[in-house]
Amino acid sequence: MVYNKTKKVLARQEKLRKKILAAAKEVMAEDTAGKFSIKSIAQKAGIATGTFYLYFANKEALIEIVVQDLYAELLAIIKEERARYTDVFDKLRASMEVCIKTFLKKRQMAKILLVYFPEINSTINSKFTHIEKDLINFVKEDIDQLLAEDRIPPQDSLVSATAFVGTFREVMLSWLNTEEEVDWEQAYNTLVEYNMRGIGKK
C-alpha cells in the first residue's frame, strides 16, 4: 500500500526545503569561492547530510535553483519598477536605481549573483548564460527604442547595453569587496550619470 502525505507533513517538508535553500544562500554568500560543502549547508539547516539529497538531486541542481531563484526575484523587482514609467530614459534610470538599491539591501543576493554566478557560469554546463543575455537585452531594447526615437547618437546597441551592464557588475563588485564606508548617494549618482551620458543622453 502507498501512504499519502498529510498536510502537516507536506507543510513541514516545504518549510524544510525553504530552510535548506536559505541555509544554502547563506553559505554561498559567505565563502566567496565555489568551495562550499553540502555538509556545511546541512549543518546550517540542522539536518543530516543525507537528508539534503531527499530535497535536492545534487549540488549542481541546488546551485541552479538558488541562482534562478535570486535572478527571478531581481528581475521581478526591476520589472515592477519599470512599469511605473513610460519614458525610456525614466525606465532606464529606474532600473538602475532599483537594481543598485536591491543589491545594497540584499547583500546576499548581490554576492551570489555577482561573485558566485560568473564562476559557476563557466563551470557548469552553461545553463545560465541566458540570464546574462536577458539582462543585457533588457537594456538593449531600451537603447534601440531611444535610437528609433532619434534621442541618442548612432551606436551598436548591443555593445552599449553590454557596457552598461558591465559598469554595474564592476562597481557592485568593488563595493562588495571593500570594507570602507562608501558615500552611496554620490556613488550612485555618478554611476547613473555615467551610463546616461554613455548612451548619449542629450
Next chain:
Amino acid sequence: MVYNKTKKVLARQEKLRKKILAAAKEVMAEDTAGKFSIKSIAQKAGIATGTFYLYFANKEALIEIVVQDLYAELLAIIKEERARYTDVFDKLRASMEVCIKTFLKKRQMAKILLVYFPEINSTINSKFTHIEKDLINFVKEDIDQLLAEDRIPPQDSLVSATAFVGTFREVMLSWLNTEEEVDWEQAYNTLVEYNMRGIGKK
C-alpha cells in the same frame, strides 16, 4: 661533492620551464573553469606529472605566475602606448584601443585574465586584488586630472573609473563567449565613445 649545472642544462631547463608555462596557459585558456589538472599540463608539455613539481612549487604558485606574467605583459603594452600622447583624453583613448586590440589578438591572455582570473581571485588568498585595483587606479588618475583641468563634469572619479573598466570586462567577455562574427570596428568605436561620453567629454 656538489655538481654544477652546465650552461647546456641551464638552457634546457629554462626552455622547459617556459614550455610548461606555455602549456599551462593553453590549458587554462581552454577549459574555462578552474578545473584544469596538473596532469593535463604535464601531458601537453610532454613531461611526467612529477616533473612539474621540479619547476613549480604547486598549482597555486603556477597560477600566480601565469596571471602576474600576463598582467605585466598587458600593462607594459598599455604603458608604452600611453607614453606616445600628452593629452589625457588621448592617453585614455589609446589605452582603450591598445587594450582591446591586444585582447583580440591574444585571445589566450584575454580568456585567462578575464574569465579565469576573477574565479581564482576569490578562491585563492586575494593575492591578485591589487591587479584589479591597479587597472582601475590607472583610469582614475586620468579622470582626476581631467577633473582638475575642469574638462569633465564633477563626479566620483573612483566610481567612474570602476565603471569604465567594467565596460571592458563585460564587452570582452561577451565577445569571448560568442561564436558569431562581430563588426570589430563598429563595436570598438561604440565602446570607446561610450566611455568618452560616460566620463563627460565635452
Next chain:
DNA sequence: GCTATAACTGAATCCTGGTTCATTTTTTAC
C-alpha cells in the same frame, strides 16, 4: 496499538586530482 511505508540519519564509499617518493635515467667531475 500494530504494521507497512516513508523520512531521516551519518558513517562508509567513491572519485577526483594534487602531491610525493622510490626508482630509473642523465649529467657531472675526475
Next chain:
DNA sequence: GTAAAAAATGAACCAGGATTCAGTTATAGC
C-alpha cells in the same frame, strides 16, 4: 669509464568532499 649527484619518471598516496545506503525513527492507515 665510473661513481656521485641531479633530474626525471609515473605509480602510489592522500585529502576533501559529493554521494550512497543500511539502519533508525516517524508517519499513515487500519
